[in-house]
Amino acid sequence: MITITLLSLIITLSLSTITLLLFTASRRKLRSPPGSIGLPFIGETFQLIAAYKTENPEPFIDSRVSKYGTVFTTHVFGERTVFSADAESNRFILQNEGRFFEASYPSSIANLVGKHSLLLMRGSLHRRMHSLTMSFANSTIIKDHLLVDIDRLVRLNLDNWTGRIFLMEEAKKITFELTLKQLLSIDPCEWTENLRKEYMLVIEGFFCIPIPFFSLTYRRAIQARKRVTEALHLVVRERRVEREKGVKKNDMLAALFDSDCDDVTFSDDEIVDFLVSLLVAGYDTTSTTMTLAVKFLTDTPSALAQLKEEHEEIRKRKGASVALEWDDYKSMPFTQCVVNETLRLSNIISGVFRRAMSDVKIKDYTISKGSKVFASLRAVHLGQDNFEDARVFNPWRWQKTSDLTNFMPFGGGPRRCPGYELARVALSVFLHHLITRFSWIPAEEDKLVFFPTTRTQKRYPIIVQRRNVVVE
Numbered sequence: 001m002i003t004i005t006l007l008s009l010i011i012t013l014s015l016s017t018i019t020l021l022l023f024t025a026s027r028r029k030l031r032s033p034p035g036s037i038g039l040p041f042i043g044e045t046f047q048l049i050a051a052y053k054t055e056n057p058e059p060f061i062d063s064r065v066s067k068y069g070t071v072f073t074t075h076v077f078g079e080r081t082v083f084s085a086d087a088e089s090n091r092f093i094l095q096n097e098g099r100f101f102e103a104s105y106p107s108s109i110a111n112l113v114g115k116h117s118l119l120l121m122r123g124s125l126h127r128r129m130h131s132l133t134m135s136f137a138n139s140t141i142i143k144d145h146l147l148v149d150i151d152r153l154v155r156l157n158l159d160n161w162t163g164r165i166f167l168m169e170e171a172k173k174i175t176f177e178l179t180l181k182q183l184l185s186i187d188p189c190e191w192t193e194n195l196r197k198e199y200m201l202v203i204e205g206f207f208c209i210p211i212p213f214f215s216l217t218y219r220r221a222i223q224a225r226k227r228v229t230e231a232l233h234l235v236v237r238e239r240r241v242e243r244e245k246g247v248k249k250n251d252m253l254a255a256l257f258d259s260d261c262d263d264v265t266f267s268d269d270e271i272v273d274f275l276v277s278l279l280v281a282g283y284d285t286t287s288t289t290m291t292l293a294v295k296f297l298t299d300t301p302s303a304l305a306q307l308k309e310e311h312e313e314i315r316k317r318k319g320a321s322v323a324l325e326w327d328d329y330k331s332m333p334f335t336q337c338v339v340n341e342t343l344r345l346s347n348i349i350s351g352v353f354r355r356a357m358s359d360v361k362i363k364d365y366t367i368s369k370g371s372k373v374f375a376s377l378r379a380v381h382l383g384q385d386n387f388e389d390a391r392v393f394n395p396w397r398w399q400k401t402s403d404l405t406n407f408m409p410f411g412g413g414p415r416r417c418p419g420y421e422l423a424r425v426a427l428s429v430f431l432h433h434l435i436t437r438f439s440w441i442p443a444e445e446d447k448l449v450f451f452p453t454t455r456t457q458k459r460y461p462i463i464v465q466r467r468n469v470v471v472e
Contacts, residue, residue, distance in 0.1 A: 031364070031365055031366065032073060032082075032365060032366065032367075032368065033068070033069075033071045033072050033073045033082050033362075033365045033367075034068045034069070034072060034073065035064065035068050035072040035073030035074050035083075036064075036073075036074065036075075037073065037074065037075035037080055038074070038075050041078060042075075043074065043075025043076055043078075043079075043080070044074050044075055044076055045075075045076045045077055045078075047060060048060055048074075048076050049451055052449070052450040052451035053449055053450075053451045054449065055447045055448055055449065057450050057451075058382060058391075061083065061085055061376060061378075061379050064083070065085050065379070069363075070084065070085045070086035070089070070363075070379075071083070071084050071085070071086055071089055071362060071363055071365060072085075076374075077106040077107075077108065078106070078107070079106075079372050080371070080372065081353075081371075081372040081373065081374050082367055082371055082372070082373045082374070083374050083376055083379075084362070084373065084374065084375050084376060084379075085376050085379030085380065085383065086363070086380070087380045087383075087386060087405065087406045089362050089363060089375070090375040090376070090377065090380060090408065090412075091408075091412060092362065093352075093354055093362075093373060093375045094352070094375060094408070094411060094412035094413035094415070094416075095412060095413040096413070097354070097413045097414045097415055098122070098123065098414060099357070100356065100357055100358060100360045101354040101355065101356055101357060101360070101373065102122055102354065102355055102357055103119065103120060103121075103122060103126075103352075103353070103354060103355075103415065104353050104354055104355035104372060105119060105120065105353045106353065108205065108206060108208050108218065109206050111222070112202055112205055112206060112221055112222070112225050113273070113276055113277045113280060114225075114229075114272070114273030114276055114277070115273065116269065116270040116272075116273035116274060117273045117274060117276060117277030118130065118133065118274060118277045118278065118281075119277050119280075120277075126414070126415075127414065129274065130414065130415070130418055132252075132255055132256075132259075133252070133278065133418040133419070134418040135255075136182065136251075136252050136255065137182075137418055137419045137421060137422040138421065139421055142326075142421060142422055142425050143326040145250070146182065146422065146425075147324070147325070147326060147329070147425065147429075148323070149178065149181050149182070150178060150425060150426050150429050151323050151324050151429055151433075152323070153174060153177050153178050153181065153188070154174055154426075154429050154430050154433050155322065155323075155433055156188070157170060157173055157174050157177075158433055158434065158437060158438075161438065161464050161466075162464070162466070163463060163464070164443050164461060164462070164463050165461070165462060165463075165464060166458075166459040166460065166461050167290075167291050167294055167459070167460040167461070167462050168287065168288070168291040168455060168456055168459040168460050169459050171286075171287040171288070171290040171291050171430070172196065172200070172283065172284070172287040173188075173193070173196065174287065174290070174426075174430065175282060175283050175284075175286045175287040175290070175426065176192065176195075176196045176199070176279075176283045176287075177192060178282070178426060179278070179279055179282035179283050180192055180195075180279075181251075182251060182252060182282070182422075183251060183252040183253060183275055183278060183279070184235060184239075184251055184252070184253050184275075185249045185250075185251045185253075186235075191231075195228065195231055196283075198224045198227050198228050198231075199224070199228055199279060199283065201220050201221055201223075201224035202221050202224045202225045202228060203221075203280065203284050203453060204217055204220070204221055205217055205218045205220065205221020205222065205224075206221075206453070208221070225276075228276065229272050229273075229276065232272045232275055232276070233268055233272055235253075236253065236268050236271055236272060237268065239253055239254075239257070240257070243257055252275070252278065253271070253275070256271050256274065281417060281418075281419055282419055282422075282423075284348075284453055285348045285349065285423065286423045286426055286427065288346065288348050288453065288454050288455055289339075289342055289343060289346060289348055289423065289427055290426075290427055290430050290431075291455075291456060291460050292342055292345075292346040292448070292454070292456075293338060293339070293342040293427060293431060294431075294434070294440075294460070294462075295446070295448075295456065295460055296338075296341070296342055296345065296346075296393040297338065298440070298441075298442060298462075299393070300393050303338065303393070303395050303396075306334055307334055307335060307338060307431065307435060308435050310332060310333075310334045310335060311332075311335075311431070311432050311435045311436050312435075312436065314328050314331060314332070314432065315436045324429055324432060328432075329425060329428055329429070332428055332432075334395070334399075335428050335431060335432075336398070336424070336428070337395040337396065337397075337398040337399060338395045338431070339424055339427055339428065340395070340398045340407070341393055341394060341395040341397065341398060342393075342427075343409035344381045344387070344407060344409065345381070345382075345391070345393055346448075346454055347377060347378035347381055347382070347409070347450075347454065348409075348453070348454050349377060349409065349410070349411065349417075350376065350377065350378045350450070350454070351374050351375050351376040351377050351378060351379075352374070352375050352377070352411055352415070353372065353373070353374055354372075354373045354374075354375065355370065355371065355372055355373065356368065356369055356370060356371045356373060357369065377408050377409065377411070380406055380408070381406070381407070381408075381409070383406075386406040387406070410423075436467070437466060437467055438464045438465065438466060438467060439464070439465050439467060440462045440463060440464045440465065441462065441463050442460075442461070442462055442463075443461035443462055443463050444458065444461055446458045446459075446460050446461065
């Protein structure tokens with residue numbers, strides 16, 4: 001009897017041990033990325049914001065990568081979030097949009113861009129609207145139509161430059177005017193300048209805690225968004241009336257109206273939200289890249305000298321003609337190196353938010369269904385394992401490599417920024433006219449900060465001096 005009982009006990013313990021081992025092994029296979037979630041609700045949001053308000057926000061990610069690895073868990077903007085600082089994982093996340101992941105941004109951003117924005121669209125509607133946007137920003141359209149407007153608006157703004165200017169402010173004027181021209185066929189005027197100032201307030205609220213009572217900046221952003229949408233609603237209504245009278249323009253708004261003839265009809269609210277999101281994409285990012293390109297070049301005289309040689313050669317070849325043409329743009333190889341390096345080092349788009357649609361295996365971890373994920377493009381671009389002397393401005397690196405595996409400044413997959421080529425052209429045209437028309441020096445020392453968006457702390461004040469100007 002005792003022997004039977006002992007045998008039963010041994011069998012029971014053995015089965016329990018086997019079950020425990022199997023369960024533990026299963027948990028290892030399904031384990032979540034390690035990390036720290038910080039304080040209740042707030043998480044590590046304040047640590048992230050504090051880091052990005054400095055000239056060097058890298059320690060926020062660097063310290064966690066050092067401790068937990070390139071995929072780790074944190075808690076920011078009110079939600080537990082898995083951060084990926086790994087290039088391969090980021091590509092997997094971006095390329096599996098709609099299959100394993102879907103776009104999911106903090107409510108602070110979602111509330112300000114609007115529920116019908118391209119940023120938040122999903123599925124077939126997003127594919128349709130992304131394709132429509134691409135059709136207004138591809139190489140053929142830029143070559144045949146947009147390059148003329150880009151060149152004209154850049155030169156028009158530079159005509160007014162004298163003495164001390166705030167470069168970031170001037171660059172924002174250029175890109176805002178260009179974006180409005182592309183979207184609504186509206187030329188620069190007092191109305192566009194007033195709208196731009198309101199828009200700046202909207203963008204400042206993107207990365208605040210989304211409680212108006214708690215954040216004055218967020219409250220101002222919500223109020224500014226209301227004024228922006230009211231102004232755009234008025235334009236949409238006026239254009240509908242014009243359209244009924246037979247007046248038709250070749251811009252994004254006209255394309256949205258034309259969709260009424262297909263199987264989709266957009267309300268004014270949907271159109272306005274869509275326009276707001278495109279203004280975000282085309283305005284702040286490109287203007288900041290312009291500013292930082294000039295700052296990096298100013299701080300790297302040898303790069304600036306080589307760039308000047310390239311553009312002086314183009315100017316010499318063109319003779320009396322001032323306006324750039326497509327062939328001129330295609331003859332700027334070192335300019336493209338400067339553009340690439342500026343995009344890599346500045347990381348205007350720090351990363352993208354996604355949400356797991358099912359349990360997903362990444363590396364040795366399982367991202368559980370419903371989890372928020374942040375694919376950090378910045379961490380990859382500044383990773384020493386991905387780029388030699390990664391945190392140094394070195395445009396010549398792009399003369400030595402054609403491998404773009406770890407280079408994703410415009411995102412990737414189905415949500416890759418549809419205006420990526422337009423941004424490159426605008427930056428190249430801007431640099432050409434700046435270099436051939438002006439010399440400059442910094443008016444005072446300025447530094448980079450990265451919150452709420454990448455920018456210089458003092459808007460990069462410079463003193464410009466006009467060089468020889470060729471008049472058409």
